[in-house]
Every structure is written in C-alpha cells, then in structure tokens.
Amino acid sequence: MRSILLSAFAALAVATLGCEKKTAPVEPPKPADVKPLEGKPAPAPAADTGDIIIGEVGSLTGSEAAFGISTRNGIELALEDANAAGGVKGRKVKVIVYDDQSKPEEAASATTRLITQDKVKLVLGEVASSNSLAMAPICQDNKIPMISPSSTNPSVTEKGDYIFRVCFIDPFQGFVMAKYAREELKFKNVAILKDVKSAYSVGLTEVFERKFAEMGGKVLGIESYAKGDTDFRSQLTAIKKLKPEGLYVPGYYNDVGIIARQARELGLKTVMMGGDGWDSEKLFELGGKAIEGSFVSNHYSPEDPSPQVQNFISKYKGKFGGVPDSLAALGYDAANVAIEAMKRAPDLSGPALRDEIAKTKDFPGVAGTISMNEKRDAVKPAVVLQVVDGKFKYVATVKP
Amino acid sequence: MIRGAAPAILAAVGCIALQALLGEWAFFGYLASLVGVNVILAVSLNVINGMTGQFSIGHAGFMAVGAYTGGILSLATAQDRIGVLPEVVSDQLFLVGSLCAGGTVAALCGLIVGLPSLRLRGDYLAIVTLGFGEIIRVIVQNTQALGGALGLSGVPQRAGFGMVWFWVFLVVLMARRLAASPHGRSLWAIREDEVAAEAMGVDTTSYKVRAFVLSSFFAGVAGALFAHFVPIVNPGSFTFVKSMEIVVMIVAGGLGSTTGAFTAAVFLTLLPEGMRSLFTTLGGGDPSLAQKVDQVRMPIYGVLLVLIMLTRPQGIFGTHEAWDAVARWRKKARA
Numbered sequence: 001m002r003s004i005l006l007s008a009f010a011a012l013a014v015a016t017l018g019c020e021k022k023t024a025p026v027e028p029p030k031p032a033d034v035k036p037l038e039g040k041p042a043p044a045p046a047a048d049t050g051d052i053i054i055g056e057v058g059s060l061t062g063s064e065a066a067f068g069i070s071t072r073n074g075i076e077l078a079l080e081d082a083n084a085a086g087g088v089k090g091r092k093v094k095v096i097v098y099d100d101q102s103k104p105e106e107a108a109s110a111t112t113r114l115i116t117q118d119k120v121k122l123v124l125g126e127v128a129s130s131n132s133l134a135m136a137p138i139c140q141d142n143k144i145p146m147i148s149p150s151s152t153n154p155s156v157t158e159k160g161d162y163i164f165r166v167c168f169i170d171p172f173q174g175f176v177m178a179k180y181a182r183e184e185l186k187f188k189n190v191a192i193l194k195d196v197k198s199a200y201s202v203g204l205t206e207v208f209e210r211k212f213a214e215m216g217g218k219v220l221g222i223e224s225y226a227k228g229d230t231d232f233r234s235q236l237t238a239i240k241k242l243k244p245e246g247l248y249v250p251g252y253y254n255d256v257g258i259i260a261r262q263a264r265e266l267g268l269k270t271v272m273m274g275g276d277g278w279d280s281e282k283l284f285e286l287g288g289k290a291i292e293g294s295f296v297s298n299h300y301s302p303e304d305p306s307p308q309v310q311n312f313i314s315k316y317k318g319k320f321g322g323v324p325d326s327l328a329a330l331g332y333d334a335a336n337v338a339i340e341a342m343k344r345a346p347d348l349s350g351p352a353l354r355d356e357i358a359k360t361k362d363f364p365g366v367a368g369t370i371s372m373n374e375k376r377d378a379v380k381p382a383v384v385l386q387v388v389d390g391k392f393k394y395v396a397t398v399k400p
Numbered sequence: 401m402i403r404g405a406a407p408a409i410l411a412a413v414g415c416i417a418l419q420a421l422l423g424e425w426a427f428f429g430y431l432a433s434l435v436g437v438n439v440i441l442a443v444s445l446n447v448i449n450g451m452t453g454q455f456s457i458g459h460a461g462f463m464a465v466g467a468y469t470g471g472i473l474s475l476a477t478a479q480d481r482i483g484v485l486p487e488v489v490s491d492q493l494f495l496v497g498s499l500c501a502g503g504t505v506a507a508l509c510g511l512i513v514g515l516p517s518l519r520l521r522g523d524y525l526a527i528v529t530l531g532f533g534e535i536i537r538v539i540v541q542n543t544q545a546l547g548g549a550l551g552l553s554g555v556p557q558r559a560g561f562g563m564v565w566f567w568v569f570l571v572v573l574m575a576r577r578l579a580a581s582p583h584g585r586s587l588w589a590i591r592e593d594e595v596a597a598e599a600m601g602v603d604t605t606s607y608k609v610r611a612f613v614l615s616s617f618f619a620g621v622a623g624a625l626f627a628h629f630v631p632i633v634n635p636g637s638f639t640f641v642k643s644m645e646i647v648v649m650i651v652a653g654g655l656g657s658t659t660g661a662f663t664a665a666v667f668l669t670l671l672p673e674g675m676r677s678l679f680t681t682l683g684g685g686d687p688s689l690a691q692k693v694d695q696v697r698m699p700i701y702g703v704l705l706v707l708i709m710l711t712r713p714q715g716i717f718g719t720h721e722a723w724d725a726v727a728r729w730r731k732k733a734r735a
Binding site: 098101133134135136159 | 431548550551553557631632634673676697
C-alpha cells in the first residue's frame with residue numbers, strides 16, 4: 001500500500017516541475033518518521049491472558065521530581081484498587097514507569113521504548129506540558145492512546161486524536177474565578193495584575209476579563225509585571241487609585257507572595273484572587289498574613305467532604321503517608337479513566353481504547369466529575385479555596 | 401577531487417542502506433540518533449578543547465542556535481517541495497538545507513564570541529562561552545516566536561538515524577584530516593605551548609578562531625539534527641548541564657583523541673538506557689524491579705565516571721587514535 005502511494009506520488013512529482021506547495025493532505029510516510037506498529041506481527045496469543053501492561057512516563061528525578069512522584073503514587077493506588085476488584089477482563093493491570101529526568105528528549109525516548117519494546121496498550125503522562133508535547137506525536141504516530149494527568153497547556157491535546165487529558169486547561173480557571181467573584185463574592189469591579197511573560201497568566205487574564213464583563217462586572221484596569229520582578233509598588237499604587245473591590249493576580253506563588261506583602265504595605269486592602277499557580281507551601285512563607293482571605297481556583301481540595309475524596313485520601317495516607325496533593329489526585333483519575341475505558345472496550349487495540357476514552361462521560365473522579373469534550377480535554381468542575389490561617393480551605397465547587 | 405569525495409559518497413550510500421534496513425525499529429533509530437548527535441557534539445568540541453587546548457564550556461549554546469535556526473526553517477518550509485523530485489528526496493534536501501543553515505548561524509555566533517575572547521589566554525574563553533550559553537537559553541525562553549519556555553513543537557521529523565550518522569561520518573573525517581594537516585599541526589602546537597607556537601610563526605589568534613568556528617558549525621548541525629527527531633525543542637535541553645555532559649565525554653575519552661571522544665559519547669549516551677534494559681532482564685520481565693532501580697541509574701553513571709578518572713586520568717584513549725593503532729599493526733604485519 002505504502003509503496004503504491006509512494007510511487008504514485010513520485011509519478012505525480014515527476015509530472016510537475018519546480019518548487020511548489022504539497023497538495024496531498026495525507027503525506028506518505030517518510031523514512032525518518034516513527035513507524036506505526038501496524039505492520040508488525042500481531043502479539044502472541046498468550047499475551048491475551050497475561051497481565052495488561054500500561055506505561056507511564058514521569059519526572060522521578062530532576063527539577064520537577066516532586067510532581068512526578070505524586071502522580072506515580074496516585075496511579076499506583078488506582079491500579080491496586082482495580083486489581084483488588086478483579087482487574088480488567090479478568091486480567092491484572094501492571095504499569096511500567098520510566099523516569100524522564102524532567103527532560104523532553106528523555107520523555108520521547110522513554111515513550112518510544114514503552115510503545116515499541118514493552119508493547120504497552122496505553123501511556124499515562126506527563127505532568128509538565130513541554131514533556132507531554134514531546135510524547136504526544138510518538139503516541140499519535142503509533143496509535144497508542146495517551147492520557148496526561150495534569151498538562152494544562154491547550155496545545156497538548158491538539159497534537160492528535162489519541163491524546164487526552166483529565167485536567168481542565170489553563171483558561172478555564174479564569175472563567176471559574178470570574179464566576180465566583182461575580183456570583184458569590186458579588187464584586188462589581190475588579191482590577192487585574194498579570195505576568196506578561198507567562199502564557200499561563202496571560203491566558204487566565206484574557207478569559208477572566210471577558211467572562212467577568214459578560215456577567216455584568218467591570219474590569220477597572222489591567223497592570224502588568226514580568227516574572228522575577230521584585231518591586232510591584234508602582235503597579236499597586238495605580239491599582240489602589242482605581243479602588244477595586246477585588247484584585248485578580250493569576251501568577252505563580254513566588255511573585256504573588258511579594259505582591260501581596262507590598263499591596264498591604266501600601267494600604268491596599270482589596271481581596272486578592274488567583275489560580276493554581278498559587279498552590280505551594282512557599283506562598284505562606286513569602287506572603288504571611290498579607291495573603292489571608294484570598295481566593296484561588298484549583299483542581300481539587302483534600303477538604304472536599306465527598307465520601308469518594310475522603311476514601312481516596314485515607315487510602316493514600318495509609319500507603320504513602322501524607323495528604324495527597326492535586327497531582328496525586330489527577331494521576332489517580334487518569335489511571336481510573338484508562339481502566340474504565342479498557343473495561344468497556346471490545347478489545348485492547350489503540351483505536352478501540354481511544355474511542356472508549358473519548359466516550360468518557362460523567363466519570364466520578366476524585367478531582368471532579370470528568371467528561372471528555374470533542375477536543376479531548378476534560379470538562380470538569382474546579383474548586384475554590386480560601387486562605388485561612390496560613391492554609392487553603394475549601395469553600396466551593398464551580399461547575400463549567 | 402573525486403578521490404577526496406569518495407569516502408563521503410560511500411558513507412552516504414551506506415547510511416541510506418542502513419536506514420532502509422533498520423528504519424522499522426523506532427526505538428533503535430531514536431537511540432542511534434541521540435548517540436549520533438552526542439558524537440557530533442563531542443568530536444567537534446574536541447577540536448577546540450582537545451586539539452587546540454582552549455576550554456569552551458558553552459557547546460550547548462551553539463547547539464541551541466542550530467536547533468532553533470534549523471527548526472524554524474523547517475517549520476516554514478514544511479509544506480514546500482521540489483516538484484521534480486519524489487517527496488522523500490525533496491524533504492531530505494530541505495533537511496540538509498536546514499542543517500547547513502543551523503550550522504552556519506552557529507558558526508557566525510562562534511565567530512562573534514570567539515574573536516574577542518580568543519585573543520586572550522587562559523580561562524577567559526570558558527567564562528565567555530559559559531555566558532554565551534546562558535544568554536542564548538534566556539533569549540529563547542523569553543521569545544514567544546521560538547515557543548518560549550514551552551518550546552518549539554511541530555518541526556517536521558525528517559532526520560532518520562541514517563542522516564545523523566552521515567554527519568557523524570563527516571565530523572570524524574573532518575577531525576581526522578584536520579589533525580594530520582599543517583593546520584592541525586599548528587593547533588597541536590598552540591595546545592602544547594602557546595608562546596612557543598607564536599615564536600615559531602603561528603598566528604595563534606587566527607588559528608584558534610578558525611578552530612572555534614569549525615567546532616561551532618558542527619555543534620549547530622548537531623542541534624539542527626536534534627530538532628528534527630525530537631518532537632519538541634525546549635530550552636531545558638540546552639542548559640549548562642548539557643555543555644558539561646559533552647565536556648565530560650571528551651575528558652573521559654581522552655582530550656585530543658577523536659576516537660576517544662567518539663567512544664565515550666557512544667558509551668555514556670547508551671549507559672543509562674543500557675542499565676534500564678539490564679535491570680529489566682535481571683528482573684525476569686517483571687517491571688517492578690526495573691522501576692525501583694530506574695532512579696539509581698544516574699548515581700551509577702556518576703560512580704562510573706569517577707572510576708574512569710581514578711584509573712585512567714588521561715581518558716580512555718589518551719591522545720591516541722584507533723586508526724593509528726590499525727596503521728601500526730598493519731606495518732608490523734607487513735614487516
């Protein structure tokens with residue numbers, strides 16, 4: 001088939017002269033491409049009775065190791081639950097985890113290894129969007145579904161129809177906070193302080209600004225800073241003059257801590273709001289009393305009273321010690337979505353699994369009920385937390 | 401002329417044949433490409449650090465320049481093709497164009513960095529190249545057109561390991577011929593004693609700059625190749641750690657030895673993946689053991705390096721070359 005296509009293309013090419021745009025929407029595979037596995041001999045029939053192997057790529061060492069380890073713990077717990085309940089189609093599910101040292105080229109190598117050497121049915125990972133982007137084309141070319149637990153950058157699932165995620169994308173948080181500020185906090189006018197250097201912050205600001213205006217609120221002004229700045233007084237003074245009821249700061253915890261301190265120094269008493277970039281213990285060290293009473297949107301809260309969440313937390317505590325963070329919860333959800341899809345699928349081939357994952361609807365995850373939309377992103381509620389006594393306290397769940 | 405080009409043509413045919421034979425093994429291909437890129441980096445850095453005795457620790461910066469230049473060019477021409485040629489050939493020609501462009505821009509950067517700093521003696525080059533590497537990374541991280549901190553994705557994945565190893569062949573050929581040429585002799589003289597070399601009439605600055613530009617060119621090509629088989633080009637791949645990795649390779653292989661740089665690059669790149677396979681086999685196919693030791697790979701890697709340096713401080717090959725040994729052995733056999 002391929003050779004026919006190639007020779008047809010060659011004939012076409014000879015017929016035309018000069019440099020031109022490619023016409024065929026489907027390009028014949030080039031030798032450099034990662035080859036799909038289809039041409040390979042089918043796995044031995046014995047494989048249908050043994051364990052089902054799925055793969056995970058995570059940052060177990062390197063700069064994002066804390067994220068990777070939480071995620072792996074969550075996935076391990078989900079598999080343990082599934083195997084205790086009888087596994088999938090009577091077979092146990094096993095996961096092979098490879099460390100990518102938080103490097104994209106290692107993530108690509110580990111993914112290729114999982115798919116071609118270990119013959120995994122499905123790949124879970126990664127946390128960091130840049131590493132997921134290194135893995136996605138490989139999974140797509142080999143027709144192996146990939147579920148990212150917590151890569152929030154919109155471009156990840158745009159890589160192809162085999163790529164899914166179980167978390168919401170960045171801009172959704174802007175909507176959540178706008179809705180909460182307008183409907184629950186009843187703010188009429190707010191100001192925004194955004195980090196111009198981060199795509200995350202710019203994305204959140206854009207959506208917040210639009211949605212807040214649509215809901216009848218007014219954005220009085222938008223001030224900017226650049227990641228790593230240490231003096232925010234001029235922006236904060238400008239904001240103080242506007243007298244907003246709320247101040248939206250969709251940045252990262254290290255900047256937010258200092259911003260909050262300087263705002264209080266200048267006598268700006270406005271309630272502050274933010275996103276999951278605030279989620280770190282360091283925030284309380286840096287911000288101290290200044291961030292008390294602020295609101296943030298996040299994926300999940302360990303204080304969520306629902307029995308499913310509390311059950312997950314007690315199991316996690318028993319196995320690993322410590323309260324699971326949102327990455328562990330998302331890892332747990334990603335593995336469960338995969339297991340459910342494998343249970344429903346008629347067979348464990350890539351296309352069958354992909355179809356089933358795409359059909360995921362109202363799946364009860366610990367970090368919110370998950371439905372996949374046509375862009376293969378999870379549509380799910382977010383939680384709003386408030387800083388009380390140097391801790392995040394659960395206040396509400398906002399539905400999409 | 402034809403005799404001079406003969407090895408390159410032979411190598412090209414060999415690489416195409418290998419690609420056709422082994423192209424189906426995706427994992428092998430990926431690893432072979434990764435190894436090839438590291439070999440190009442190590443052999444090219446050896447020209448400046450080993451042969452000329454200067455100390456450059458910013459090779460990853462030149463690699464980044466090449467990767468982004470080549471990547472951007474290929475992105476822009478992803479939909480173009482040369483009508484008279486089959487698509488595969490046309491794509492590969494575009495790829496070669498991107499690679500050469502990546503190398504040329506990196507070489508220009510090498511000239512700009514090298515001209516002022518190579519007039520000086522001693523450690524200044526180290527500081528300047530270190531600074532250069534960091535500047536490039538920070539610029540890329542803050543440029544939205546280059547993908548910023550997230551990286552550049554969607555570069556057409558055209559470079560098979562055949563193409564990578566063809567460039568490996570070219571860089572080794574270049575290093576071998578350079579080392580034996582009058583030009584190379586001057587470089588060796590600078591390495592041994594700069595003052596003496598100058599007294600003998602060697603224009604040290606111009607020789608050093610030329611060696612540095614040549615080295616940067618191949619680093620740029622290596623970067624451009626990297627961009628064409630790794631799905632995302634991310635500034636995190638070109639940190640100071642990467643530069644040091646290459647320095648470690650040439651020191652472990654033996655400063656000044658091309659075959660040493662080659663061997664060490666192959667060995668040190670395959671070591672982590674090899675350990676992964678070893679642990680999987682030892683675990684009897686049980687993935688859990690492999691996972692437990694997966695994180696121990698890096699410390700073992702470190703210990704092995706320390707052992708090499710303790711037992712053979714001059715590096716695996718010292719300043720010897722494999723082909724010298726072959727020539728000597730041939731002579732002996734004839735006698």
